[in-house]
Amino acid sequence: MSVVPPACLPRLTVIGTGYLGATHAICMAVLGYEVLALDQDRTKVEALASGVVPFHEPGLPEMLRKGLDSGRLRFTTDLAEVAAFGDVHFVCTGTPQLPGSMGADLSQVESVVRSLAPYLFRSCLVVGKSTVPVGTAERLDAILQEAAPSGSDVELAWNPEFLREGHAVEDTLRPSRLVFGVSSERARLVLEDAFRPLLDAGVPMLATDLATAELVKVAANAFLATKISFINAMAEVCESAGADVRDLATALAHDDRIGGRFLKPGLGFGGGCLPKDIRAFIHRAEELGTGHSVAFLREVDAINQRRRSRTVDLVREEVGGDLRGVRVCVLGAAFKPHSDDTRDAPALDVAAQLHDAGAEVVVFDPRALDNARRSHPQLHYAGSALEAASGARVVALLTEWDQFRALDPVVLARVVASRHVVDARNVLDARTWREAGWSLRALGCADGP
Numbered sequence: 001m002s003v004v005p006p007a008c009l010p011r012l013t014v015i016g017t018g019y020l021g022a023t024h025a026i027c028m029a030v031l032g033y034e035v036l037a038l039d040q041d042r043t044k045v046e047a048l049a050s051g052v053v054p055f056h057e058p059g060l061p062e063m064l065r066k067g068l069d070s071g072r073l074r075f076t077t078d079l080a081e082v083a084a085f086g087d088v089h090f091v092c093t094g095t096p097q098l099p100g101s102m103g104a105d106l107s108q109v110e111s112v113v114r115s116l117a118p119y120l121f122r123s124c125l126v127v128g129k130s131t132v133p134v135g136t137a138e139r140l141d142a143i144l145q146e147a148a149p150s151g152s153d154v155e156l157a158w159n160p161e162f163l164r165e166g167h168a169v170e171d172t173l174r175p176s177r178l179v180f181g182v183s184s185e186r187a188r189l190v191l192e193d194a195f196r197p198l199l200d201a202g203v204p205m206l207a208t209d210l211a212t213a214e215l216v217k218v219a220a221n222a223f224l225a226t227k228i229s230f231i232n233a234m235a236e237v238c239e240s241a242g243a244d245v246r247d248l249a250t251a252l253a254h255d256d257r258i259g260g261r262f263l264k265p266g267l268g269f270g271g272g273c274l275p276k277d278i279r280a281f282i283h284r285a286e287e288l289g290t291g292h293s294v295a296f297l298r299e300v301d302a303i304n305q306r307r308r309s310r311t312v313d314l315v316r317e318e319v320g321g322d323l324r325g326v327r328v329c330v331l332g333a334a335f336k337p338h339s340d341d342t343r344d345a346p347a348l349d350v351a352a353q354l355h356d357a358g359a360e361v362v363v364f365d366p367r368a369l370d371n372a373r374r375s376h377p378q379l380h381y382a383g384s385a386l387e388a389a390s391g392a393r394v395v396a397l398l399t400e401w402d403q404f405r406a407l408d409p410v411v412l413a414r415v416v417a418s419r420h421v422v423d424a425r426n427v428l429d430a431r432t433w434r435e436a437g438w439s440l441r442a443l444g445c446a447d448g449p
Helices: 019-030 042-049 060-070 079-085 107-119 136-147 168-173 185-194 196-200 210-241 245-253 274-287 296-318 346-356 369-375 385-389 409-413 430-435
Strands: 012-015 035-038 073-076 088-091 124-128 154-158 178-181 205-208 327-331 360-364 394-397 420-423 439-442
Touching: 012 019, 012 079, 019 035, 019 060, 019 073, 019 168, 035 079, 042 073, 060 073, 060 168, 079 107, 088 107, 088 185, 107 124, 107 136, 124 136, 124 185, 136 154, 136 210, 154 178, 154 185, 154 210, 178 185, 178 210, 185 196, 205 210, 210 245, 210 274, 210 296, 274 296, 296 346, 296 394, 296 420, 296 439, 327 346, 327 385, 346 360, 360 369, 360 385, 385 409, 430 439
Parallel strands: 012 035, 012 088, 035 073, 088 124, 124 154, 178 205, 327 360, 327 394, 394 420, 420 439
Antiparallel strands: none
16 A cells, blocks of 8 residues: 655644554554554553554554654653644543443543543544444533633544454555544545545545434444354353354345354454443443333353353363362463454453362463463463463363464373363364364264354
8 A cells, every 4th residue: 555645644642552542543643643642551661662562463563663754653651742733633542341331331431531622723523433322422512612722623523443353454555444433524525534545545434423423333343243253142042042152043044134254253352442431332332212122132142151151161071070270281371373462351251260169271362471471360371272271171162263273282291190172263174173082072062062
């Protein structure tokens, strides 16, 4: 993708340098924009400015180096500098789940808008990218209009992100679509300039109102979560009926109306987006008086949680029903491969449940061990799959890293105490493992695959 001459482009700021913000800032600089990114965490700012990405994302460190070397990418902790620099300000702060509630915590997003507004002395566009409940943008726009010295010369727009962890660079540089939630033609034109290289490359764009733009992201996540939980609900039926959910999923995938993407039976979804986003969607719909319309999402969430407890049951069944003192090797800690993100990770949730039931749990993950240790210090950790499996009575594959798919069952058999494997992601070749003397159990298969 070609780089547009800087003279043709607005200057961008990115507020918040977490996963979303850092990725957006880095990639936009590589596309040719002058970008100033802000975070209150000075350590994070210094790391990024020195070329270090503080999380694992394939390809992003190389892109960061390109952005820094170009001279178009800088990092700061100074909000006044950001306000003076930018024509377009992207707000990329987190919206985690509120403690004790299904609702979203909007304090970070609101704080950014309230803090930035008094510094806005000229025409600019403030653009939310964070995932928020519908109606948030309208409220934030009112705050901007009241607090910004330039008044109506400051507008708010919404541009939801659709990043997949492990594919964030590709999804930023070659997104499936761009959605612009705007209140005026001027705001739409400014956003078009802010994404000119992508639009020139043919990326589809939809301009809509603020509320619809907010709903696009949560509706997409709700649909994906529903599809994942649907096939896992079928897995529950298959286990009882003696059927094989993998064959069922393959047959369904041949139907063009259904398709095979996200129709993968297993341990279910996790991470920092899908679980909290569907809960916040339910919460907001209930506030609007339309909770009945999304009531099915409660069961989507419940199915997802049941896959975790069912995985614990399979491990328990493999050792005769009592986990006390049983050494269990857990392969995986990240919520998905190619990531070090352990937020609401199914693998760690299962590991914690096994620990609580009395098992001695040893975890290995290629990327996520540091984050896992911080969130689950009660577990044991190993430096390799073989080390984790040493002396284990059960091996549980919980994150589908390629190196776990490629494990040699003959080699692994030499270090375990007994040959029992629970494949919670349905990725192992059952015949190969059984021929090596293993008992293999999998979700959605009554007697194992």
